[in-house]
Amino acid sequence: MNEMHEPHDDRAVMVAKAPTGIAGLDEITHGGLPAGRPTLVCGGPGCGKTILAMEFLVRGALEFDEPGLFVSFEESIEDLHHNFRSFGFDLKALIEQKKLYVSHVKLSRAEIVEAGEFTLDGLFVRLEQAIHQVGAKRVALDTMETLFSCLSSSENLRSEIARLFQWLKDKGVTVVITGERGASELTRHGFEEYVSDCVLLLDHRITEQVSKRRMRVVKYRGSAHGMDEYPFLIGDTGFAALPISSVHLDHGVGTDRVGTGVPDLDAMMGGKGFFRGSTVLISGGAGAGKSTLAAAFAAATCEKGEKCLHLAFEESAGQLIRNMRSVGIELQPWIDQGLLSIQARRPTLFGIEEHLMAIFREVRRMRPKAVVIDPITNFLSIGAPWEVKSLLTRVLDQLRGMGATVLLTSLTPGDGTIENSEAGVSSMTDTWIALNQKMNGNLRQCYLYVLKSRGMEHSREVRELKMSASGLSLRPVSAAGSEDNQRREPSGSSEGIR
Amino acid sequence: MTHKIQTTADRGNEAAIEAWSLRLYVAGMTPAAHRAFESIKKICEEHLAGRYSIEVVDLLKNPQLAEGDQIIAVPTLVRQLPPPVRKIIGDLSATEKVLVGLDLKPRK
Numbered sequence: 001m002n003e004m005h006e007p008h009d010d011r012a013v014m015v016a017k018a019p020t021g022i023a024g025l026d027e028i029t030h031g032g033l034p035a036g037r038p039t040l041v042c043g044g045p046g047c048g049k050t051i052l053a054m055e056f057l058v059r060g061a062l063e064f065d066e067p068g069l070f071v072s073f074e075e076s077i078e079d080l081h082h083n084f085r086s087f088g089f090d091l092k093a094l095i096e097q098k099k100l101y102v103s104h105v106k107l108s109r110a111e112i113v114e115a116g117e118f119t120l121d122g123l124f125v126r127l128e129q130a131i132h133q134v135g136a137k138r139v140a141l142d143t144m145e146t147l148f149s150c151l152s153s154s155e156n157l158r159s160e161i162a163r164l165f166q167w168l169k170d171k172g173v174t175v176v177i178t179g180e181r182g183a184s185e186l187t188r189h190g191f192e193e194y195v196s197d198c199v200l201l202l203d204h205r206i207t208e209q210v211s212k213r214r215m216r217v218v219k220y221r222g223s224a225h226g227m228d229e230y231p232f233l234i235g236d237t238g239f240a241a242l243p244i245s246s247v248h249l250d251h252g253v254g255t256d257r258v259g260t261g262v263p264d265l266d267a268m269m270g271g272k273g274f275f276r277g278s279t280v281l282i283s284g285g286a287g288a289g290k291s292t293l294a295a296a297f298a299a300a301t302c303e304k305g306e307k308c309l310h311l312a313f314e315e316s317a318g319q320l321i322r323n324m325r326s327v328g329i330e331l332q333p334w335i336d337q338g339l340l341s342i343q344a345r346r347p348t349l350f351g352i353e354e355h356l357m358a359i360f361r362e363v364r365r366m367r368p369k370a371v372v373i374d375p376i377t378n379f380l381s382i383g384a385p386w387e388v389k390s391l392l393t394r395v396l397d398q399l400r401g402m403g404a405t406v407l408l409t410s411l412t413p414g415d416g417t418i419e420n421s422e423a424g425v426s427s428m429t430d431t432w433i434a435l436n437q438k439m440n441g442n443l444r445q446c447y448l449y450v451l452k453s454r455g456m457e458h459s460r461e462v463r464e465l466k467m468s469a470s471g472l473s474l475r476p477v478s479a480a481g482s483e484d485n486q487r488r489e490p491s492g493s494s495e496g497i498r
Numbered sequence: 499m500t501h502k503i504q505t506t507a508d509r510g511n512e513a514a515i516e517a518w519s520l521r522l523y524v525a526g527m528t529p530a531a532h533r534a535f536e537s538i539k540k541i542c543e544e545h546l547a548g549r550y551s552i553e554v555v556d557l558l559k560n561p562q563l564a565e566g567d568q569i570i571a572v573p574t575l576v577r578q579l580p581p582p583v584r585k586i587i588g589d590l591s592a593t594e595k596v597l598v599g600l601d602l603k604p605r606k
Contacts, residue, residue: 106568113599114586121525125557129564151571151587153545160571229587 017065018138018174021059022052024241026219033198038165038175040195042187043202048213049178051087051139052202056176060088061099066137066174069130071100073146077102081250086443088237102132107150114152118333120160124167128139136173136235143178147191165194186218199222202232211233212387213353231390231496233355240354242394258370258405259304261296261329265433268450268459274431275455277403279396281426283410284435286396288446289465289472290409291315293433294372295324295331295408296472302334306369310342313378317342328471341366352383352391359395363402371399375409376425381389392425427474431455433463448474518542518550519579523564525557525572530589537590545602562601 013230017032026032033039033056057068080102083089094100095466103126130136144161149156177195179187186192192199199218199334206212215232217225232241244271255274266273274280280297282290291314301308312320320342321331334340338386343362363371373395379388399406408425412435426432432451437444449462463474522538524531535554542550555562557572567576567585577584577600586599597603 019606103565105570107570111583112585112587113595114587115593115595115599116591117530118571118573118588119525119530121559121572122523122574123571125525126564126570129561147570175541342524 002140002186017066017223018060020056021063022055024230025239026091028215028241029198029220029226029271030226030231033174033176034220035174036052036172036360037169037197038177038195039198040177040187040191041199041200041202042179042181042191043123044181044204046233047181048239049202050075050142051234052089052200052239053142053176053178054084054089054091054195057138057140058084058091058238060093060138060174061094062102067099068101068132068138068140069134069173070142071127071130071135072102072104072142073107073144074142074494076104076106087236087410089238091108098134101130101136103130105146107146107200109150110288111236118160120164123164127168129174136302139168139173140173140422141178142176142177144191145179145180145187152218159347161191162194163298197216198223203229212351231353231356233353233357235354235361240357240360244300254495259300259449260293261292261298261300262472262474264463264472265448268461268463269453270457270472272456274405274407277350277400278405278430278454279400279425280405280407280431280433281410281429282407282433282441283412284446285412285437286371286438288320288409288412288435289448289467290435292324292327292329292467293319293375293435294328294374294407295320295411298340298370298372299324299331299334301370301405302337302339307335307366307367307371308340308372309366310372310374311359312342312344312374313347314375320344326469327467328469338437341368347378347382350382352379352387355382356391356394357377360398363399363404367402368404370405370407372407373409375410375411389425396425398426436462447451447477511539516547516580518546518577520550521551521553521555521573521576523557523567523569523572523576527556531573533589533591534575536591537596538575539592540592541590541596541600541602545597546576 016035017029018035019032020025020029041052054070060066060068075083075151086128088416091100095102105123105126108141108339118205123257127139131139147157147161177191179189179191182188186199186201186413198220201216201218203214204212213232213234214229216229217227230241232239254276257274258276259270259273260266282293283484286289295310298310300306315323324331331342332342335342341362345358347355375387376392379391396406406430429451434449434451436447436449438447446465447462448465450458450460462477464477466473466475499535518541522535522537524534528555540551541553555563557569565583571587575590582602584599586596590596594603598605
């Protein structure tokens with residue numbers, strides 16, 4: 001891991017990279033794997049090594065015009081073909097088009113006996129032949145562990161493997177070698193001793209019955225790289241790593257404004273509403289009106305002819321439509337026009353990464369101008385707070401990068417401590433609207449205030465949120481705050497704030 | 499180069515003699531390849547006289563043949579007949595292991 005702290009090393013600019021085309025991985029590795037050199041991908045069983053190796057070849061062939069050779073020491077060509085079809089990779093078509101060559105090296109311990117000195121020239125001959133067949137520029141070896149289970153781990157074998165890697169380097173092919181994670185070392189058979197250029201470590205763990213995948217660049221000689229552990233997914237399009245901030249903080253900052261869907265709330269925010277592309281948090285207790293404000297915003301977005309993705313984690317789409325109709329917000333027409341997509345999911349249905357993947361997929365498909373997540377606090381049922389924060393950071397980064405306005409709602413626990421309610425995202429939000437409920441005699445009243453709104457004039461006043469069949473309104477609260485005072489206010493008040 | 503040594507000719511044809519078919523894969527006639535060939539020839543003469551054939555396959559000349567018998571190491575001796583298939587890897591200098599590997603000596 002020290003390798004990256006050599007920013008003035010001349011090699012740093014010399015390392016040529018082979019882009020992987022795998023979502024997120026090129027960002028983490030600052031451009032791809034070292035071209036013409038071997039990279040070790042290690043991890044435990046089922047961590048995704050084979051998928052990463054194969055996807056590197058498939059994308060190389062399809063996106064970068066670099067044919068590949070996949071040497072499988074375990075799975076048969078049929079099995080591989082079958083397994084990768086689920087990611088939309090048609091290996092057989094690639095093989096027919098001579099963009100991919102799959103060689104199955106079948107070794108059986110039962111039929112092999114060692115009696116004297118040997119070389120791996122048989123394997124060299126096969127590789128040479130296969131590389132030549134398709135003009136392979138990329139090679140995956142999955143996994144050479146098998147050699148160690150069929151042959152004794154002798155000096156002979158080790159020196160032959162070292163020779164193999166040297167030979168591959170001389171060939172100038174970019175190689176991915178997979179290796180099984182060892183108990184104390186990175187790989188059981190110490191492949192890291194041969195492959196010193198780049199090592200990726202994949203990890204698959206189950207925490208509280210939720211599957212989590214993580215990857216880390218252990219080392220990358222001569223190149224800077226991301227140092228964190230990154231979540232990754234194996235979804236229906238293959239491998240996808242999720243860098244914490246793939247768009248960094250350089251997304252455009254606009255002064256464009258978008259309506260909140262509640263004229264009175266627009267008025268509290270300088271008369272114009274939220275900044276386009278900003279992140280808005282609405283927090284409050286149960287029944288305070290968070291979902292309603294969120295739906296009002298969604299409807300307002302669609303009214304302008306813009307697309308809105310509404311992720312509902314508490315109600316079904318049908319419930320949401322019905323409930324909003326009761327306060328004068330019609331969602332169905334926008335769905336019919338294809339402007340609104342309500343995606344209702346149970347948080348507990350998937351692990352946190354799967355949710356992230358599903359959100360990204362939907363966002364990429366739909367390219368919405370606004371996204372509502374209602375509520376983010378439901379994610380706390382599937383992950384630790386820091387994990388939820390990390391998920392949301394990634395979602396927000398992605399959405400901001402696309403210029404979408406994001407509205408999050410957050411359930412404040414019964415004790416009303418809003419600080420605990422926002423899953424740690426308040427620092428990432430530009431505007432925070434807090435809802436607070438109070439009992440006034442036998443009447444429950446809901447108050448709204450703008451807790452913060454970066455970069456704009458906004459009202460500091462607390463207002464009462466009223467919901468009726470004709471919509472949402474915000475009324476001034478008298479100092480006494482008594483029910484009678486409220487009632488004497490002229491109805492439909494939406495006078496200026498100042 | 500795939501030269502065969504036929505030694506099955508004109509020997510007394512005892513009933514139900516098992517014919518042995520061996521194939522030695524090499525990559526060029528290296529010293530190890532020579533050692534392997536001499537070693538297996540000697541073993542065959544001692545244990546299988548008159549009922550064996552050895553085919554030497556040079557993968558440098560016939561690389562496509564490596565895939566069929568799943569050869570990765572050389573030299574590799576493959577016992578094709580009698581079944582089951584056995585593979586003995588190395589220069590065959592460890593005679594005891596070769597004998598055991600070929601089932602010419604019981605496994606301990």
